[in-house]
Amino acid sequence: MKFVIGYYILEGIILFVCILLGYFIYDKRFNRNHGVKVPNGYQSTEEINIDPVTGEKTRVYYNPVTGERFYKKDK
Template sequence: MKFLFGFYGIQILIVLICLLLGYFVYDKRFNRNHGNQIPQGFQRTNEVNIDPVTGEKTRVYFNPDNGERFYKKEK
């Protein structure tokens, strides 16, 4: 019985570690397009996201040439 708990416990632990690594290492889409300087070719949109906890506003900029989005924090 100990063997079964150990065997399945190790498999669950490996899956959890893989999920955590995937979350922290590979999911950087949102933070990748953050910054203070707006790159060339980006146009301001009417989209504004407001963080409900801190009240910070984030403005969305759009590049019509390649469809990329850029997020800038506003005060």
């Protein structure tokens, strides 16, 4: 009986860790809005994402030197 209870507790812990990893590591949507001021060196692109739930538009900026992307919510 102790083995069965221990098995379910271990499975619950593994499931919880997988959910946390999926949210913070693999799903980058939680930190997509980087701010309101675009840093120097970033160029505006034609890429605009629209959130299907809220309808907010997010414009993508690109730094050609570093390859980094910057996301800014449009009004």
